[in-house]
Amino acid sequence: MRQDLRVAVALAAAAALSTVAVFPYLMQLAPGRVASSPVPLPALIAIQAMQMFVLATLLAWAGLRMGHRVGLGSPLLQRWLNRHGAARPAPLHPWRAAGLGAAAAVAVLALSALLDPLLLPPAKVAMQDVDGARSALYGLLASFYGGIVEELQLRLFLMTLLAWAATWLLRRARGFDGTLPPAAAWLAILGAALLFGAGHLPAAAAVWDLDAGVVARTVLLNAIAGIAFGWLYWKRGLEMAIVAHFAADLVLHVLMPLLTPQTVL
Template sequence: MGTRLDRKIHPSPHRNVALFWAVAGALTALAVLPYALALNPQAAEELPLAVLVVGQPLQTFALIFLGGWLGLRLGEEIGLDSPFARSLVHGRPMPDHSRRRFGLAVALGVAAGLAILALERYVFGPLLPPAKSDLAQGAALWKGLLGALYGGIAEELLTRLVVMTGVTWALWRIAGRGRRPVPPWVYWTGIVVAGLAFGLGHLPVAAGIWQLVPIVVVRTVALNLVGAVGFGYLYWRWGLEHAMVAHFVADVVLRSVGM
């Protein structure tokens, strides 16, 4: 049994990884501000710019550090992890990987982005009410790409590492009774629940564009779920970094091709 001194000399194996991602997430929260202000110019009028520049990164840092540490700790029990960041932080050799896997992550991101665009144009677009405003109209491409960086890093950390891991672990402990190997349905449920939560989190943005009628809710949740299922699968099978790559690429497609 380790002593208190031992624990100080050998800190939690997850703390530094969580710190690494918290810093990265805070930087992307700062980088996304030009895009966020283009979507919602009133935010700069309601709060001083200095408050946004300091407050948003600090809030993101705290959420990712605390949630990420918990996600890494719980994920250790069910095989969900951030293997490349862990190796980098602890100075270990990088885990086995292949260009093919990252290539598949890129391909999945492109496919998800194009699928979302097609669904928006041909399925949901004709059913939507008149738009109150076009929030994305004033966002230059470079601002959208900064938004993609935030999506690929911060949103993946909060949605996959925190929410998906937490839901999957809870299902495994309660419904799966801690059986090993973890049943696949437990992972799939965690993937879908995290995807639904991610979609619901985009409703405030949708409410700024349309009246929040049922079709707008369905559209917002469904389109976000399209990518989330694929990203969650990559996280489960190959690690968080593959999900980040796919999410970033999907966002680049959406912001460069346009919705």
């Protein structure tokens, strides 16, 4: 239990720092919401970071505890912080994880190019007012939030919870040998991916009026990336899912604003 708590605290500290880093991006995307807060900006950032630290510690600890039962978790941090794992662990191939994340981002961009003219209403944001270089810098900072916080919440906690629940049902129905069945893994991957997509609806609402087309487009595009991240979490652990998510966000929120400054994803 203490060893899982040690990993959870390390992840939570990274999540808190990522929360601080995402604020410039949020202020660019929805400046009115931040400006209208009665709390001074430095205090608001500190409060959000502290809240994230507490929440992330609880979610990460719960995810790690459940993960022991279904073979999911954070193998690299467990090995670094607690000396757990095989003496010669299987290679994790971080560059392959980054490549998969970048490929998922390219797939999202290609599908977005097909769907956006059909589904999106006029944007509420003046795209010509967004500076490409500044947007790319803010996107780089926000990529840490996406890679760390969202993977902690959606994969380490939520996907593990779904996998744990599925195996609990299997155990009651016909026994469970301790190995996560592929069907249960894919159920957890898809469930977490859909909720990952739904979690991006508030950001979409800051750019467009939400209607059925915007909702379908936002959930679908983000779920595609979420499936890739979930598969990596299942096969390689949380760290490789973080690498893939970070790489995808670099393509979407750093490279794209530099190439097309008027693009909002």
